[in-house]
Amino acid sequence: MGKDKGLINYHGMPQREYLCHLLEEICDDVFLSIRSEQVCEVPSGFKNIVDQNDHKGPYNGILSAFKAQPNVAWLVLACDLPLINLQTIGQLISGRNPNKTATAFANPETGEPEPLACIWEVKGLEESLQFLEDRNTRSPKKFLMNADIALVHPKYGQDLFNANSPQDYDFVKRKLEEREGG
Numbered sequence: 001m002g003k004d005k006g007l008i009n010y011h012g013m014p015q016r017e018y019l020c021h022l023l024e025e026i027c028d029d030v031f032l033s034i035r036s037e038q039v040c041e042v043p044s045g046f047k048n049i050v051d052q053n054d055h056k057g058p059y060n061g062i063l064s065a066f067k068a069q070p071n072v073a074w075l076v077l078a079c080d081l082p083l084i085n086l087q088t089i090g091q092l093i094s095g096r097n098p099n100k101t102a103t104a105f106a107n108p109e110t111g112e113p114e115p116l117a118c119i120w121e122v123k124g125l126e127e128s129l130q131f132l133e134d135r136n137t138r139s140p141k142k143f144l145m146n147a148d149i150a151l152v153h154p155k156y157g158q159d160l161f162n163a164n165s166p167q168d169y170d171f172v173k174r175k176l177e178e179r180e181g182g
Contacts, residue, residue: 006079010172016079022086033061056138066125078116080163082172088159095152101127103150108157115140117160
């Protein structure tokens with residue numbers, strides 16, 4: 001995208017703030033996962049967890065949250081899912097199986113688990129740490145593909161659309177206008 005995807009405005013506010021407000025309706029606590037240089041950019045009233053840089057890639061934020069609060073499950077949402085809404089998040093929560101390693105949305109195109117649209121159980125986060133020690137991969141998706149997880153197939157697959165380019169931004173804006181008009 002060429003810029004911080006959490007700051008892109010799809011809904012009248014930066015995407016990260018939009019997601020926080022959505023999650024505040026259904027979660028006890030909501031945190032932004034941020035890099036240390038982003039601390040001064042977080043608006044007041046938003047809690048954050050600074051990445052510890054103990055792990056590479058997406059695992060960094062997930063496991064930094066786990067390190068901060070190791071006794072809770074974490075509902076993780078990527079900031080580049082601008083079409084996700086409360087109904088879709090509710091579908092993930094309804095499909096949650098706390099006896100599994102995680103409950104993840106299945107990618108509508110591949111059927112593979114989405115680690116950044118997922119509820120990570122304490123057990124799964126602990127297993128992730130072992131996975132990272134034992135394997136030569138840093139992919140939370142690969143971990144989930146080999147773990148005992150619950151997969152939830154989104155009712156509206158487009159809600160998991162991952163926006164990564166200016167063309168994607170235009171597509172999302174059109175879809176949001178259609179939703180408002182229809």
